[in-house]
Amino acid sequence: MNTATFVGGEDLADLIRMANQIAAFFGAYPEDEAVPGIAGHIKDFWTMHMRRKLDAHIRAGGEGLDPLVMKAWPGADATRAA
Amino acid sequence: MAILKEPDFGTPKSKAATMVSLEIDGIKVSVPEGTSVMRAARQVGQEVPSLCAADMLDAWGSCRMCLVEIEGARGTPASCTTPVREGMKVKTQTQRLEKIRRGVMELYISDHPLDCLTCAANGDCELQDTAGEVGLRDVRYGFEGEKHFGAGADPKDESNPYFTFDSSKCIVCSRCVRACEEVQGTFALTIQGRGFDSKVSAGIMADDFFGSECVSCGACVQACPTATLREKAVHEHGVPNRSVLTTCAYCGVGCSFKAELQGDQVIRMVPHKDGGANEGHSCVKGRFAWGYATHKDRVTTPMIREKTTDPWKEVSWDEAIHYAAQRFRTIQEKHGKGSIGGITSSRCTNEEVYAVQKLIRAAFGNNNVDTCARVCHSPTGYGLKTTLGTSAGTQDFKSVEQSDVILVIGANPTDGHPVFASRMKKRLREGAKLIVADPRRIDLVRSPHVAASHHLQLRPGTNVALMNALAHVVVTEGLVDEAFVAERCEAREFDRWRTFVAEERNSPEALEEKTGVPADDVRAAARLYATGGNAAIYYGLGVTEHSQGSTMVMAMANLAMATGNIGREGVGINPLRGQNNVQGSCDMGSFPHEFSGYRHVSDDKVRTLFEGDWGVKLSPEPGLRIPNMFAAAVEGSFRGLFVQGEDIAQSDPNTRHVTAALEAMECIVVQDLFLNETAAYAHVFFPGTSFLEKDGTFTNAERRINRVRPVMAEKNGGMAEWDAVCRLARAMGYNMHYDSASDIMDEIARLTPTFKGVSFARLDREGSMQWPVDDAAPNGTPTMHVAGFVRGKGRFMITEYVPTEERTNRSFPLILTTGRILSQYNVGAQTRRTENSRWHEVDRLEIHPFDAEERGIADGDMVSIQSRMGAVTLPAMISERMPQGVVYTTFHHPTSGSNVITTDQSDWATNCPEYKVTAVQVARSNQPSEWQMELENLYETNYRRAAVEPAE
Numbered sequence A: 001m002n003t004a005t006f007v008g009g010e011d012l013a014d015l016i017r018m019a020n021q022i023a024a025f026f027g028a029y030p031e032d033e034a035v036p037g038i039a040g041h042i043k044d045f046w047t048m049h050m051r052r053k054l055d056a057h058i059r060a061g062g063e064g065l066d067p068l069v070m071k072a073w074p075g076a077d078a079t080r081a082a
Numbered sequence B: 001m002a003i004l005k006e007p008d009f010g011t012p013k014s015k016a017a018t019m020v021s022l023e024i025d026g027i028k029v030s031v032p033e034g035t036s037v038m039r040a041a042r043q044v045g046q047e048v049p050s051l052c053a054a055d056m057l058d059a060w061g062s063c064r065m066c067l068v069e070i071e072g073a074r075g076t077p078a079s080c081t082t083p084v085r086e087g088m089k090v091k092t093q094t095q096r097l098e099k100i101r102r103g104v105m106e107l108y109i110s111d112h113p114l115d116c117l118t119c120a121a122n123g124d125c126e127l128q129d130t131a132g133e134v135g136l137r138d139v140r141y142g143f144e145g146e147k148h149f150g151a152g153a154d155p156k157d158e159s160n161p162y163f164t165f166d167s168s169k170c171i172v173c174s175r176c177v178r179a180c181e182e183v184q185g186t187f188a189l190t191i192q193g194r195g196f197d198s199k200v201s202a203g204i205m206a207d208d209f210f211g212s213e214c215v216s217c218g219a220c221v222q223a224c225p226t227a228t229l230r231e232k233a234v235h236e237h238g239v240p241n242r243s244v245l246t247t248c249a250y251c252g253v254g255c256s257f258k259a260e261l262q263g264d265q266v267i268r269m270v271p272h273k274d275g276g277a278n279e280g281h282s283c284v285k286g287r288f289a290w291g292y293a294t295h296k297d298r299v300t301t302p303m304i305r306e307k308t309t310d311p312w313k314e315v316s317w318d319e320a321i322h323y324a325a326q327r328f329r330t331i332q333e334k335h336g337k338g339s340i341g342g343i344t345s346s347r348c349t350n351e352e353v354y355a356v357q358k359l360i361r362a363a364f365g366n367n368n369v370d371t372c373a374r375v376c377h378s379p380t381g382y383g384l385k386t387t388l389g390t391s392a393g394t395q396d397f398k399s400v401e402q403s404d405v406i407l408v409i410g411a412n413p414t415d416g417h418p419v420f421a422s423r424m425k426k427r428l429r430e431g432a433k434l435i436v437a438d439p440r441r442i443d444l445v446r447s448p449h450v451a452a453s454h455h456l457q458l459r460p461g462t463n464v465a466l467m468n469a470l471a472h473v474v475v476t477e478g479l480v481d482e483a484f485v486a487e488r489c490e491a492r493e494f495d496r497w498r499t500f501v502a503e504e505r506n507s508p509e510a511l512e513e514k515t516g517v518p519a520d521d522v523r524a525a526a527r528l529y530a531t532g533g534n535a536a537i538y539y540g541l542g543v544t545e546h547s548q549g550s551t552m553v554m555a556m557a558n559l560a561m562a563t564g565n566i567g568r569e570g571v572g573i574n575p576l577r578g579q580n581n582v583q584g585s586c587d588m589g590s591f592p593h594e595f596s597g598y599r600h601v602s603d604d605k606v607r608t609l610f611e612g613d614w615g616v617k618l619s620p621e622p623g624l625r626i627p628n629m630f631a632a633a634v635e636g637s638f639r640g641l642f643v644q645g646e647d648i649a650q651s652d653p654n655t656r657h658v659t660a661a662l663e664a665m666e667c668i669v670v671q672d673l674f675l676n677e678t679a680a681y682a683h684v685f686f687p688g689t690s691f692l693e694k695d696g697t698f699t700n701a702e703r704r705i706n707r708v709r710p711v712m713a714e715k716n717g718g719m720a721e722w723d724a725v726c727r728l729a730r731a732m733g734y735n736m737h738y739d740s741a742s743d744i745m746d747e748i749a750r751l752t753p754t755f756k757g758v759s760f761a762r763l764d765r766e767g768s769m770q771w772p773v774d775d776a777a778p779n780g781t782p783t784m785h786v787a788g789f790v791r792g793k794g795r796f797m798i799t800e801y802v803p804t805e806e807r808t809n810r811s812f813p814l815i816l817t818t819g820r821i822l823s824q825y826n827v828g829a830q831t832r833r834t835e836n837s838r839w840h841e842v843d844r845l846e847i848h849p850f851d852a853e854e855r856g857i858a859d860g861d862m863v864s865i866q867s868r869m870g871a872v873t874l875p876a877m878i879s880e881r882m883p884q885g886v887v888y889t890t891f892h893h894p895t896s897g898s899n900v901i902t903t904d905q906s907d908w909a910t911n912c913p914e915y916k917v918t919a920v921q922v923a924r925s926n927q928p929s930e931w932q933m934e935l936e937n938l939y940e941t942n943y944r945r946a947a948v949e950p951a952e
């Protein structure tokens, strides 16, 4: 595995805030569009490290996260073949 | 080239479509209706002499030098004020005319000192030339008793740092006065007195230029036909003898200049009339503030050091490059490929930026590249791409000449983008209407002969609410351009948006409390925008630097689409970009998720294209953005950084976090002109090149690719910045090589569809081009989205207003917002090293009189500004421009440290930091903040340089 993709050090609190901000934007849309919107945005812009870190948090219950982020998550976490 | 004298046709070009044919001295000529006889004559090479005419100015008709004879007409009319007529027969040279002209000239000269040989303008004076042209040989009137020169003359006004005013040489042609009014729009000059006693004066109140309203744009100096207004550098060094065409390196207007030199010494920078962005105008920065390029603080030798507390050691280029490569490699071996990265600069050329992002992607082997544009205009790219399909503004600057309504949001063009502001003001004086949305009463709201119809003085952080309210009025009052929307936009998205903004909670009345803007004003402004003719939006960092920056950009696009204000001249959505090459650095693939031309790194087709060309495997994963880099550095996984020409320690938000990150890194390489704030944390310093040494291109806010040409050899030992970057790549094991900057552009064109037709050869031939330059638009694209949107159909986005989490409360009751001023540029590394500092010696905190009084603050008192993040101390300036509850400062001086107090909040989509909204408390104080004291210590330790041994 390429360790390169794991670099990062965001506070979990920051990631939660950022994910919730993204959800707040897409939340204006019906859920069947908001969910892929959030997933796509996170996948396109977040580093692997950020996605992994939030993933661990979600596995631990995802406290503080907008429910839409939880729903979007499987789509966002998908890693690309490096 | 030799000195470039642009032809002056005497009067402006007529825009009429109808052509008129006439005969001048027997030569047939056909010109647009409304052209002056003078212009027509000069177009066929018949040089009518003139003194008061210039083609940047409207005809004036005062000097009587340009008289001609017209068959069938009585007398000798002035050719500058006489329009052509069909079938006219004009004579420009007859004995009668010769005699009159000589007589007029004699009068001028009798009141003019005859020290031509020792005059600063000798060889570059229209009066002198014209005297020659009319064959003046003797002057019959006496010179005695003149008040205008000799002992009785007014002393020279030397108060402006860059030019002098010597009234003894003035011929009262009023070209300066008209330039200041018509070109610059400042109205600083007047002609005082009458007849023989009349003279030019800088305002009524002021005794001299420096104390007047003058903004030192230089238009009057350029217009003056004599030595009356003249650059001090010309007085000092003499008239220049060669020119090089190049581009200003300050702001996103991207003005074209003639650098006028003697040898390789720049004497002056003169705006170029054929420059697409500026058409012969300039501002104080580009025209005069280039002295930093040769400032003594410039570092011209590479330097290295083991630890940042060690003194710097000067070394050879080879040693510096290998030292950097070896440290970067060691980090990667220990901590993985992704443990290093780099930041590109919006001040550098496209070619230099491209080289750095390639270094990172191909030689570092990751996508950890970002640009300082992150902190200013990243939401523009995101928002416009989502709605319209392209990450750039829609118009050229000239388009404003066709606008009927101009909406300026969160921008202060007269300070930030002065040359564009002059064009805008010209259009406003012609009658276009102005709406300003800004918390602060910027100059444009009320300036000579310009007054905004509406100033929507909104609370910082409520942009999206205001836009939704404007859209609400458009939708509910039936002001939608239904035909445009039906033809050009996605119907379903539009319907949804229409329903959304029509909701009562988005009405101006419902939002009044949040935005602070009276509902009636919002309604009136919306009606004006929607129905006033061609409506154009111009915006700046007051839009983007918010937690909803991207949403706001989309909201503006929505409004423009709904009213059909996109896709032709005079309309559109236009970012006013801060630094000169913000557009270009974004275009060149500076973002961690995109290759050049805004194509995602995960797109296999695109990646394969680059992999094939670069001969290396590339990562499909988005890399770190600047804030990610800092976070990872503090955490310990990110340990090496290449910083190109950017002072991140000073310009990024939350200075303390940034410095902690920089301190944590093992190797920072800085490529810059000066030991900037970031260099205090660096281990390797690559001396950079100033724009006067660069060969390359800049892309301005209108997508215009302009050439930057070297006027002198690189002062850093002859190393082009891209060359140093290539050498570093090679030292790290990746073979990257170019013969020239032009070679790099060829690669960009090969790999970037929107640049397909761009090359240095074409730019040299055609002047400039606006991307996209491709098969569909082989000569470039001044106006975007003409026949359809780049993305196909325009996409309305729902823009829910989400208040920022940065709120005021009892401890932090005021909102701080930030901005910039005319004479200084960004973090000021360049302008602080010029005479421009005289206009702005310190950053100040502007505060409303009521807020000041409540805190016992008087004008000029030192005050502390405390946010949740930190505190700084600045002098206060009491100002009615601020609404109550909002304070304002600039960040041009490092010790002000505005960014010590700004927060971690950022745009949801791009993480562009929220500079524009910080909750603060302000109180009187008499000592510098803790941070300011620490900075003093840092200056003492981290800038030390080892004593240099004499070169062998």
Ligand code: SF4
Pocket (backbone or CB within 6 Å): B176, B179, B180, B181, B184, B186, B187, B188, B189, B213, B214, B215, B216, B217, B218, B219, B220, B221
């Ligand atoms: S420098 Fe510019 S602003 Fe100043 S007087 Fe001349 S034209 Fe006017």
Ligand code: SF4
Pocket (backbone or CB within 6 Å): B169, B170, B171, B172, B173, B174, B175, B176, B177, B200, B223, B224, B225, B226, B228, B229
């Ligand atoms: S200062 Fe120069 S431009 Fe102005 S009136 Fe005198 S001669 Fe003409």
Ligand code: SF4
Pocket (backbone or CB within 6 Å): B248, B249, B250, B251, B252, B253, B254, B255, B278, B282, B283, B284, B285, B286, B287, B417, B418, B419, B420
């Ligand atoms: S407006 Fe901008 S580009 Fe033009 S001269 Fe001024 S700083 Fe330079």
Ligand code: FES
Pocket (backbone or CB within 6 Å): B049, B050, B051, B052, B053, B060, B061, B062, B063, B064, B065, B066, B067, B078, B079, B080, B081
């Ligand atoms: S140039 Fe025509 S009157 Fe002066």
